[in-house]
Amino acid sequence: xxxxxxxxxxxxxxxxxxxxxxxxxxxxxxxxxxxxxxxxxxxxxxxxxxxxxxxxxxxxxxxxxxxxxxxxxxxxxxxxxxxxxxxxxxxxxxxxxxxxxxxxxxxxxxxxxxxxxxxxxxxxxxxxxxxxxxxxxxxxxxxxxxxxxxxxxxxxxxxxxxxxxxxxxxxxxxxxxxxxxxxxxxxxxxxxxxxxxxxxxxxxxxxxxxxxxxxxxxxxxxxxxxxxxxxxxxxxxxxxxxxxxxxxxxxxxxxxxxxxxxxxxxxxx
Numbered sequence: 001x002x003x004x005x006x007x008x009x010x011x012x013x014x015x016x017x018x019x020x021x022x023x024x025x026x027x028x029x030x031x032x033x034x035x036x037x038x039x040x041x042x043x044x045x046x047x048x049x050x051x052x053x054x055x056x057x058x059x060x061x062x063x064x065x066x067x068x069x070x071x072x073x074x075x076x077x078x079x080x081x082x083x084x085x086x087x088x089x090x091x092x093x094x095x096x097x098x099x100x101x102x103x104x105x106x107x108x109x110x111x112x113x114x115x116x117x118x119x120x121x122x123x124x125x126x127x128x129x130x131x132x133x134x135x136x137x138x139x140x141x142x143x144x145x146x147x148x149x150x151x152x153x154x155x156x157x158x159x160x161x162x163x164x165x166x167x168x169x170x171x172x173x174x175x176x177x178x179x180x181x182x183x184x185x186x187x188x189x190x191x192x193x194x195x196x197x198x199x200x201x202x203x204x205x206x207x208x209x210x211x212x213x214x215x216x217x218x219x220x221x222x223x224x225x226x227x228x229x230x231x232x233x234x235x236x237x238x239x240x241x242x243x244x245x246x247x248x249x250x251x252x253x254x255x256x257x258x259x260x261x262x263x264x265x266x267x268x269x
Contacts, residue, residue, distance in 0.1 A: 004126040007045040014041045028103035031110035038114045042121060054123060056179045065177065069185020070192075076242055078191040080235045081200075086195060089218040096199055096209040104196030104207070105188075112187035118175040119144050119167075120183050131173050132259035133250065141167025151204035153226030161224075161231045166190075167240035172246035175255060194229065197250070201228030 008242035014037055022030030023158040039057075057161045084090035119140050127137035145163025148154060170183040195202040199210025216223040250256050 001126055003050045004122065006049050007042065007218050008118070008122045009124065010045040010049065010125070011038060012040060012042050012203065015114060015118075028106040031106045033224055034041065034108040035113040038117055038131070040261055042117050054121075056174075057181070060181060061177075061179055062181050065179060065181035066185040066188075069173070069182045069187075070189035071185075072242070073186040073189020073191075074193045074197075076186075077198070077229075077235075080232065080238050081163040081198060082231060083220065083234050083238070084216065084229065084232070087218075087222065089216055089222045091117070091215050093215065094213055096213040098211055100208045100210065105192055108188045108191040111191055112184045114189055115144075116174075116180050116184045119147075119172060121180050124174060128175075128257045130260045132262065133256040133258055137171045137175065138255075140171055141168075144154060144170075146250075148203055151227070152206075153204035155225070155227065155231070156176070158224070158227040161233075161236050162203075165230070165236045166180035169239045169243040169246070171196055172243045172250065176246040176249040176253070177256060188247070197207050201226070202232055204228060 009103075015034070018037055022032075022034050022067055027034060046052055056241060077134060081090055123143065124136045124140045126140050133137060141163045144167035144258045145159040146206055147163075149156075149159045151158075157231070166187075170186060173183045173186055176182075191202060194209040195205075195210065196198050196209050198209055199213060200216070201207065201224075216229065221233050223229065224235070229235055
């Protein structure tokens, strides 16, 4: 646990020191470099500090699970927008522009890799050693929602929505596969679809025009308000339905790690 926390400190330091410089001078390319630095730091720290091989980043599963995650992330957000269209909240306005696709993809990759390493690869993995898989899921989901409270337009409601839809889904995907590639892909696919493709406000950050132009009009519980559709009850419900599948897989594959006190009880028995 202590060595894992040192890994967390190493990754956090790399992000804190390099992010302002890279984003200022390199823009979207800097986002890609930061993602690579974060990934490399985590792998090196796992080997040199924790003295273990990071099996959660098994190279042979990167392409299939990462690609599957991107596709699922795209489909989940597309379903959210389709529901908002049907209920009269989303109003398409034709085609936009493809000029922001490359930059949007780089930033989506940065967020996906950086946040999944921090929240799932480190915080979830380490906390599960103490409070077990279910406790870690609750703990990291709450932290993930709280972290987004600093975003523009964030409210208590938006933080709860992020905790429920993203925190639970991504944590369950990690626990079910015991690897980071699927949640990284999910994160990238969702963000890329929401921002560069649909041109929606992404976690409170106003995006440039996406491939599709459109607007959301209606009650905040459906539109997500200033935070964007991620704070919509529709997004929460869609992602929770998907999360149920991964939660079922955790149970079916017996991948739920017991809490520390349950391990001690089992040893005594």
